[in-house]
Every structure is written in C-alpha cells, then in structure tokens.
Amino acid sequence: xxxxxxxxxRYREIRAVDGVSFTVGERDLVGLLGxxxxxKTTLLRMLAGTLAPDSGDAVLCGRSIRRxxxxxxxAVGYLPENAPSYEELLVVExxxxxAEAHFVAAGSRRxxxxxxxxxxxxxxxxxxxxxxxxxxxxQRLGIAQAxxxxxxxxxxDEPHSGLDPNQMREIRGLLRRVAREKAVILSxxxxxxVEALCERVVLLSQxxxxxxxxxxxxxxxxxxxxxxxxxxxxxxxxxxxxxxxRHSGVQSVELLERGDGGKPWSLEVVxxxxxxxGSVLFDWAVEAGYRLEGLQELSTDLEAVFGELTSSEDGSxxxxxxxxxx
Amino acid sequence: MTRQALTTVLRKELRQYSATGMPxxxxxxxxxxxxxxxxxxxxxxxxxxxxxxxYFAAFPVLYVVILPALTMRTWVEERRTGTLELLRSAPxxxxxxxxxxxxxxxxxxxCMLLLTAAVPLSVMRLGAFDFGAIAAxxxxxxxxxxxxxxxxxxxxxxxxxxxxxxxGGLLVLLVLNAVHQLPLFVNLPGWPAEILRxxxxxxxxxxxxxxxxxTGSVGYYLTLTAAMLYLAELRLARAEE
Numbered sequence: 001x002x003x004x005x006x007x008x009x010r011y012r013e014i015r016a017v018d019g020v021s022f023t024v025g026e027r028d029l030v031g032l033l034g035x036x037x038x039x040k041t042t043l044l045r046m047l048a049g050t051l052a053p054d055s056g057d058a059v060l061c062g063r064s065i066r067r068x069x070x071x072x073x074x075a076v077g078y079l080p081e082n083a084p085s086y087e088e089l090l091v092v093e094x095x096x097x098x099a100e101a102h103f104v105a106a107g108s109r110r111x112x113x114x115x116x117x118x119x120x121x122x123x124x125x126x127x128x129x130x131x132x133x134x135x136x137x138x139q140r141l142g143i144a145q146a147x148x149x150x151x152x153x154x155x156x157d158e159p160h161s162g163l164d165p166n167q168m169r170e171i172r173g174l175l176r177r178v179a180r181e182k183a184v185i186l187s188x189x190x191x192x193x194v195e196a197l198c199e200r201v202v203l204l205s206q207x208x209x210x211x212x213x214x215x216x217x218x219x220x221x222x223x224x225x226x227x228x229x230x231x232x233x234x235x236x237x238x239x240x241x242x243x244x245x246r247h248s249g250v251q252s253v254e255l256l257e258r259g260d261g262g263k264p265w266s267l268e269v270v271x272x273x274x275x276x277x278g279s280v281l282f283d284w285a286v287e288a289g290y291r292l293e294g295l296q297e298l299s300t301d302l303e304a305v306f307g308e309l310t311s312s313e314d315g316s317x318x319x320x321x322x323x324x325x326x
Numbered sequence: 327m328t329r330q331a332l333t334t335v336l337r338k339e340l341r342q343y344s345a346t347g348m349p350x351x352x353x354x355x356x357x358x359x360x361x362x363x364x365x366x367x368x369x370x371x372x373x374x375x376x377x378x379x380x381y382f383a384a385f386p387v388l389y390v391v392i393l394p395a396l397t398m399r400t401w402v403e404e405r406r407t408g409t410l411e412l413l414r415s416a417p418x419x420x421x422x423x424x425x426x427x428x429x430x431x432x433x434x435x436x437c438m439l440l441l442t443a444a445v446p447l448s449v450m451r452l453g454a455f456d457f458g459a460i461a462a463x464x465x466x467x468x469x470x471x472x473x474x475x476x477x478x479x480x481x482x483x484x485x486x487x488x489x490x491x492x493x494g495g496l497l498v499l500l501v502l503n504a505v506h507q508l509p510l511f512v513n514l515p516g517w518p519a520e521i522l523r524x525x526x527x528x529x530x531x532x533x534x535x536x537x538x539x540x541t542g543s544v545g546y547y548l549t550l551t552a553a554m555l556y557l558a559e560l561r562l563a564r565a566e567e
Binding site: 045048049050052070071073074076078080081082084085086087088089093097098100101102103129145 | 330331334335337338341342345346407408409411412413414415416417418419563
C-alpha cells in the first residue's frame, strides 16, 4: 500500500530525511516515532505531497509521489500537525470544501459529509464556525477532512497534540475505528498511544530509520530483554531469587516480596539472551517443584528502546520492512 | 479537472471573504474616496465636460492603497494557520490554487467596479457622454486591477505577516505606478525614460482613461498579470521549505 524507497530531503545543510525506506501494508496501523527534529513531519509532508523530495520515491497505491503526484495525493487522507482548518468557515462548509477539493462527485458529496460527520461525532457542531470549536472537536474535524473522500491511506501527524486525557481517549477510539480498513501512518510523541494503537513501529532518528518492526518486538526483543513479574509458592527458606538467577536465560532477579509458605514470593525477572520466552520461567517452576501462581509480562519500555535507539550520536541506520495485518 | 479545482478554491475564498466582511470595507474604501475625488477635488460639476476621465484617473492611486488590503491575507493566513499544507495536500495543482485565489480577488474587484457604475449612471443625463469611451475606461480599469492584484499577490506570497504583505504590495505597486516620474528628478536619456514609461502601470492606463483601448497597453497588463501569477505559483511550490 505504501512503499517508501530511499527518500531524502535536505534543508540547506540539514539532512531532514536521509534515505528512509519502509513499507506499510493494507490495514496496517504504523506508528512513526522519533525525537523532535528526527524528520517525522518532513517525511509525512513528502508522503502527503506538500513537499517535494530531493531524491528517492514513495509509491502510494501504485502511484509515485514524484511522477504522479496528483494521483498519489488523491489516495491519501492527511491530517497535518495541529489539525488546521479555516476559522471563518462553518464545520459543514469546511467538510464540503474538503470533499470538493478531493473531487468527490457532486451527487455523493452531501452523503460523504454526513458519513464523516457521523463517524467523527461532529453532527452537533456542523453549523458552528470552526473558530468556536474546542481542541477535541478541531482534531475530530481534521480527521473527518482526511476521511471525507474515503482514501485507502491515512497519514496523521500528531493527532493527539494538545488534548486532555478524555479527548485523547475519544480520539484513540476514533482512530481505531477509522483505521480498520486503511493503511495508516500515525506520527506521535506519545509512546503509550503507539503501544495502545499500533502493531508496527518505525523509529526515526536524525532523518534515518533507527528501528522498525512490531511494537512488542521493538519494545522488548529489539533490546534483547523481556521483563516478567513472577508470583510463586515456595517455602520461606527456599532462596528462590538465588535459584532463579542461576537459571538459563535469566539476566537478573529482583525480589519484591518474600514468601512465607502461605503468601507467594513475588519477583521481577529480566530474561535476556537467546531464549527469552516466558515459558522459561514456567519450566523453572516445574523443575523446582514450586507452584506458579502468576506470570505477567511487564509492559516493556518502548520509552527505553526509544531512548536507546535515538540517543546515539551516529544514529545507526537501517531499512525497515513493516508488514503484516492487524 | 483544473477548472473544477479552480472553482473549488474560488468558492472557498468567496465563502471566507463573505465571513470576514473585509471586502465590504475595501469596496467602501474605494467607492467613497473615488466619488469624493471626482465631485469635490476634480470638481466634475464645474468642468462643463461630459467625460469621466477625471473619475477614472483616480483609479491607479486608489488601487495602490486598496488592492493590497484584499491580497494581504491570501497566503499569509494560509501559512500562519497551516491550512496551506492542507490545501496543498489535496489533489489540486499549484496553478489552480493561485488562479482560484486570483479569481476570488477579481470577483470582489469586479463587484467594486460594478458599483462604480452608479457614477456614470447618475451623471448621464447631464451631458452627451461617449459610451465607447466609458467602456474603454472600464476595460482599462479591469486590466489595471488584474495586473495590480497579481503583483500584490506575488509580493504577499513572500511575506510572513499581513502587515508586511500589505506594505510590501503597496510599495511595489507605488513604484510600478510612479516609475515613469523618475525622469522628472533624474536626468535620463530618451530610451531609459521611454522604458520607464512603458513599464508604468499608471502611464499605461492614461490611454484607457482618455477612452482609447491601446492594444500595447492591453498586452502589457496581460503579460504582467500572467508573469506575476506564475511567480506566485513558483513561490507556492517552495512554500513549505
């Protein structure tokens, strides 16, 4: 659906996007992550057709952004950062304009506007000027504009920016709904939103792809570690933490609460190396003759991975293939 | 597709204009001084001449002050609010965007010129006016307005605030209107003075104000309009950089 090949853009001496390649399949919701200045917005602008690349290309639904720019634009619904819209217009006028600008046929324009108004919960504010809308409604309007021509590709740049937690939850639900049948690229600073919404992640650093893959994979396995909370019934004098620390694949063990026969031991275990599946801990408990009461994988820190992959000065570069279906 | 794109932008611009009320101010700001000039300072009633030459002679000066007010927000607001990015992400060509915006400003200008018809209509029975001359004066007024709007739009394309867009447009239009006066202050040989006269918006309008349609002046205005719109289009392509 989206194939990005060695896309490059310079602003004078600054390489904003430097040879970025990745692919996004149909019905993929891909999170685009990176620190400020990593090149996310520049990359999205090139994909949305508002900025011409210096070299490289991207093919959106078979249309090149360099050779068939206008056709490629028609395949994309784009929400720029801060969800801009015309303050003087009414919401319905804004949506009608978006439909006209994307050449929605005159006969089906009204239905298209009503569809997205319903989808994005804008029915109550259709005849209000945009300037009177709250931040949450503006974001919804921005998303509605991106959807009005029913494009196969959606590109959202910081759709959560400036929202309170309730609005953020609403927008998250909306994104989930609208993204079911589309290929979506979602750029955000909010790692929690990426973990909640996206199954795939492309991590940019200094204009290059610093990491790409499934969100879980990137948060845990990319750095070669997984963290688990283990609750196990063992005698009070069993020395569980020492025994567990010696087990194959276990990198470290932190004792959270000592067991006493009735109460289970509670430990945080970090697995590393070749075998980092949670079953390692299950096997250990069985071998030791302990009863495993709980085994919970702790949400591995995408933040830590983000820091690790984006903090290096040289910004290790590779290409990422992001595929698969949600 | 380009025509549809152009009308889409045109309709959007007109909706915005009608919501801001700016055009009403601009039209009033043109009509009132033009009428005051014609009746009061030019003293049309005291001239005993069935001609609107004095009325149309004020147009170039009024355009310099008024038209940049119509074009100053064309690009600046789009850029400030981020809607330019939204506009350019739609499958509309940059040419359609520029032409749509230009057409919207010209719609306001044409309404303004239509309202000036109240002056010829009200003085018509005072004498035997030459309607051919009046038609020529209107043709000149439209062409001069088109060239002035295109120049002001090309200037505002480079500006970051509405004030600088207005002042920039005013300054460039002022220079383009008054450039033929330079030989009055600087001793220039014949051919440079002739070049300055030929590029002066005001000088080219003199024929029209006399009721003569000079094809050279028509060509100049059309060429200048096209060149300035093309400049705006080129600038727009680099707008996000």
